[in-house]
Amino acid sequence: MTDLSSFPITSRWPAHDPSIIQLYSLPTPNGVKVSIMLEETGLAYEPHLVRFDANDQMTPEFLSLNPNNKIPAIIDPNGPDGAPLPLFESGAILIYLAEKTGQLLPEAKRYEILQWLMFQMGGLGPMFGQLGYFHKFAGREIEDPRPKERYRAEAERLLKVLDGALDGREWIAGEYSIADIAIAPWLRTLRDMYQVTDLTGWGKLANVPAYLDRFLARPAVQRGLNIPARD
Template identity: 60%
Template sequence: MADLSAFPITKRWPAQNPNIIQLYSLQTPNGAKIAIALEELGLPYEAHYISFATNNQKSAEFLSLNPNGRIPAIMDPNGPGGKPIGLFESGAILLYLAEKTGQLLPPDAVGRYETIQWVFFQMAGIGPMFGQFGHFFKFAAEKIANNSYPMERYRDEAKRLLGVLEGRLEGRQWIMGEAYTIADITTFPWIRGANIFYGGREVLDYAKFPSVMAWLERCIARPASAKGLNIPVKPE
């Protein structure tokens, strides 16, 4: 049995099975990515609910694994060289899982780097810009009632990014063509989330991006997505 005693996070969120991947997350776009990938890969894991309501992500135990205080994070008892490894940042975790299993990432160098660039496109563009749009559109609307600039700035940038994605997906089933990859997994929860969490479908003119919308439906319809989007379950 793996010894996880070197990881303080396990004292607050004990592992029932320390021999499998431990996921610390929430049902947010970033959190869902990792659960979806784990389901796609068929890797056994335990999911631990990190409550924002009680600032679990700021606790000393969580910060010991992710000093940035954000979900998701994982701990793999069977890391490189058979030693435990802890990781944070959803993009880094997706790359790790893909390389660990040899799945969800093209085996050739050109395809691999092309996939990675689209992962970075989401991490550097869609995630931050959609997140800022949602903040000003839904959560800070009253604070900027007399200044529409912040919401309009991020709304317009989010729509521009949707246009880039639309161009990429025209004539393609997935971002990389016929192969479903971590580029799809990292991106679609944010497109879905901008509507689910922020109610932004109309404001972001989703109807003007038919290739993106069709792709989004294909992503959501995958069995691993249906399960992963609802993990972890909030404790009763």
């Protein structure tokens, strides 16, 4: 049986089956990217809940796997060279799992898919997250309106970019891919958690709302959105 005892994180989150992928996560928009990907590909995995309310992400055990103290992170006991592979950053994990399985990153569309993955990671996710902070969380206490307006305007612009790219397409690169798995959870968060659709022109978008609904209708997505299960 595979031995993962050399990874300190397994002392806090023991691997019940160390022969399968170990997922350390929380069902946030970044976290569910990987649980959805694992559900879509059918890879065997074991989820472990990293509780932000308990500061699990700041413990030495978690930091030993991801020194940037962010979820998700994985250990694949069957890495490319046959040795266990630790990996963090959701985009990197999506690419790795796509290449491992030969799914959701077809060679003919590889760079088109990767450009939209980077669009989410470098723009859409950070801007939506900042807007959510200033609108729904602690940022509401800041009287200066300029920070919130900056992120509101940028979120609206990015939605328009996405809406235009989806014109005549069901999926952002023409077929379902890791780019959709990266993008759509952030759209769901913007709409349902941050509740800023009225501030970002959501109602004027021709394609994005139906795109999100298509994504959420997928059985693997419905499962992955609740993994790891919250206590």
